[in-house]
Amino acid sequence: MATLTFTATGSQPExxxxxxxxxxQIIRNTESVSIGTKSSAVAGPDPExxxxxxxxxxxxxxKYGVDISKGYPTRPDKNxxxxxxxxxxxxxxxxxxxxxxxxxxxxxxxxxxGAAKEVKHLTKHIGTEIVGLQLxxxxxxxxxxxxxxxxxRIVVFFRDQDLSPQKQLELGHYWGQVEVHAQTSxxxxxxxxxxIWGDYMKKHGLPIRYKNAKIGTNQWxxxxxxxxxxxxxxxxxxxxxxxxxxxxxxxxxxxxxxxxSPALQKFLDGKKAVYVSAHSYLDRNDPFSxxxxxxxxxxxxxxxxxxxxxxxxxxxxxxxxxxxxxxxxSDLILDYLCKVFESNLDIQVRFNWKPSKxxxxxxxxxxxxxxQHSSVWxxxxxxxxxxxxxxxxxxxxxxxxxxxSQREALGLSLD
Ligand SMILES: [Fe+2]
Numbered sequence: 196m197a198t199l200t201f202t203a204t205g206s207q208p209e210x211x212x213x214x215x216x217x218x219x220q221i222i223r224n225t226e227s228v229s230i231g232t233k234s235s236a237v238a239g240p241d242p243e244x245x246x247x248x249x250x251x252x253x254x255x256x257x258k259y260g261v262d263i264s265k266g267y268p269t270r271p272d273k274n275x276x277x278x279x280x281x282x283x284x285x286x287x288x289x290x291x292x293x294x295x296x297x298x299x300x301x302x303x304x305x306x307x308x309g310a311a312k313e314v315k316h317l318t319k320h321i322g323t324e325i326v327g328l329q330l331x332x333x334x335x336x337x338x339x340x341x342x343x344x345x346x347x348r349i350v351v352f353f354r355d356q357d358l359s360p361q362k363q364l365e366l367g368h369y370w371g372q373v374e375v376h377a378q379t380s381x382x383x384x385x386x387x388x389x390x391i392w393g394d395y396m397k398k399h400g401l402p403i404r405y406k407n408a409k410i411g412t413n414q415w416x417x418x419x420x421x422x423x424x425x426x427x428x429x430x431x432x433x434x435x436x437x438x439x440x441x442x443x444x445x446x447x448x449x450x451x452x453x454x455x456s457p458a459l460q461k462f463l464d465g466k467k468a469v470y471v472s473a474h475s476y477l478d479r480n481d482p483f484s485x486x487x488x489x490x491x492x493x494x495x496x497x498x499x500x501x502x503x504x505x506x507x508x509x510x511x512x513x514x515x516x517x518x519x520x521x522x523x524x525s526d527l528i529l530d531y532l533c534k535v536f537e538s539n540l541d542i543q544v545r546f547n548w549k550p551s552k553x554x555x556x557x558x559x560x561x562x563x564x565x566x567q568h569s570s571v572w573x574x575x576x577x578x579x580x581x582x583x584x585x586x587x588x589x590x591x592x593x594x595x596x597x598x599x600s601q602r603e604a605l606g607l608s609l610d
Pocket of ligand 1: 416417418
């Protein structure tokens with residue numbers, strides 16, 4: 196580094212920059228260098244992206260006055276993206292007073308169910324579809340009941356939705372602090388709405404192909420587990436959907452816990468694990484050691500604050516190790532626990548997003564605290580798939596030793 200001679204300029208007298216300032220300057224000033232990601236997407240609004248925008252998405256944005264004239268999506272400006280992992284760790288690293296709206300709900304959910312045309316459970320243990328209601332019309336009572344329903348059923352679906360991005364964001368604020376991601380693409384003018392657009396990711400570095408389709412969001416995972424207060428209700432509204440395929444699957448953390456033997460449950464209760472971010476940054480003290488993830492410690496079995504049920508809180512790409520175990524022991528146990536989520540079809544739901552009415556979108560709202568999900572890339576990008584996602588952050592994860600499993604609480608067989 197001694198050969199680098201960047202200096203701070205401007206009205207201040209010139210001074211030699213420190214090594215870390217020099218590296219930061221190189222990263223911020225070099226178009227082709229991205230921070231901890233292989234993506235080559237441009238910073239700021241992307242005019243190229245606008246050209247490829249699915250027609251149904253364009254119409255939704257036009258209808259609701261989202262300005263995409265400068266480009267789409269908007270990638271955070273390089274000057275605002277943290278370079279070093281300690282800066283990224285500091286984002287939202289203080290307690291935020293979260294009150295779960297599900298606590299205020301009528302357990303029978305009369306306001307929500309009474310207004311719906313139909314309430315369909317898609318499987319025994321996970322997934323419910325509400326028919327005949329527009330999310331944009333829900334009153335506060337119904338929103339509280341929906342929060343409880345999501346906590347109980349893990350994922351709730353609404354088809355045929357006429358939903359503005361602004362309303363989607365407003366709903367997210369109702370259920371908690373909306374996460375604004377430091378690195379991901381956003382809807383212009385609406386920070387907090389993350390763009391879920393596989394075709395765009397593929398164009399900008401995601402090496403997805405038929406023989407390697409289980410990468411990115413297509414592998415089983417839980418969103419934003421590295422946060423101080425990780426994701427609670429997450430709302431993905433898909434406004435461009437393939438005619439066939441492009442499904443998403445969810446798996447229940449409550450049920451995964453209930454699949455374990457009492458002896459293994461007892462062993463895991465109270466254990467903690469190290470959780471990592473999906474995106475990477477640099478180590479300030481060792482910047483050439485490669486990309487580094489944000490790391491955070493949370494309980495491996497957590498208690499849901501509203502249902503009171505225990506849930507396994509792990510996922511393969513973002514749970515690094517179980518605290519207190521040898522690495523080989525941790526790897527073995529985590530691998531087994533992930534298999535429980537991934538291989539038990541009776542604790543999963545697979546959902547096809549295709550709405551029945553043209554021009555309308557489909558919403559899925561799930562509880563990230565108690566689930567994993569993965570999408571299915573069988574359409575191979577030949578038909579557009581585009582969505583907007585709003586994530587409401589929840590409580591600091593906790594384990595209550597007096598809490599019960601879901602099956603215990605519901606009086607179901609534990610065998
Ligand atoms: Fe996800």
